[in-house]
Amino acid sequence: MKTKQEYANAYAFPGCILMLHKNHGKTEKSNELFKKHGRMKARWWFKKVKDVNRHYFETGVMPRSSP
Numbered sequence: 919m920k921t922k923q924e925y926a927n928a929y930a931f932p933g934c935i936l937m938l939h940k941n942h943g944k945t946e947k948s949n950e951l952f953k954k955h956g957r958m959k960a961r962w963w964f965k966k967v968k969d970v971n972r973h974y975f976e977t978g979v980m981p982r983s984s985p
Contacts, residue, residue, distance in 0.1 A: 924964040930957045937962065 927945065929936045929952045938945050952959055 923966075926962045926964070928960045928962050930959070931955055932957065 924940070926937050926939045927948075929938070929948055931952075932955070936948060938948055
């Protein structure tokens with residue numbers, strides 16, 4: 919059985935971006951608020967990286983540390 923890849927939802931509102939992990943308690947309320955006032959919603963995947971230093975130098979983004 920494969921484990922599912924971790925992700926967060928990114929909600930763009932006028933003047934701010936809200937990012938919530940898929941298991942966050944306020945995700946449902948944020949979806950309702952997004953339907954009224956939101957501009958864009960996207961899924962942000964947590965990528966598993968073998969070589970953190972190489973990933974940082976290639977992309978300029980520090981990957982999320984695994985729990």
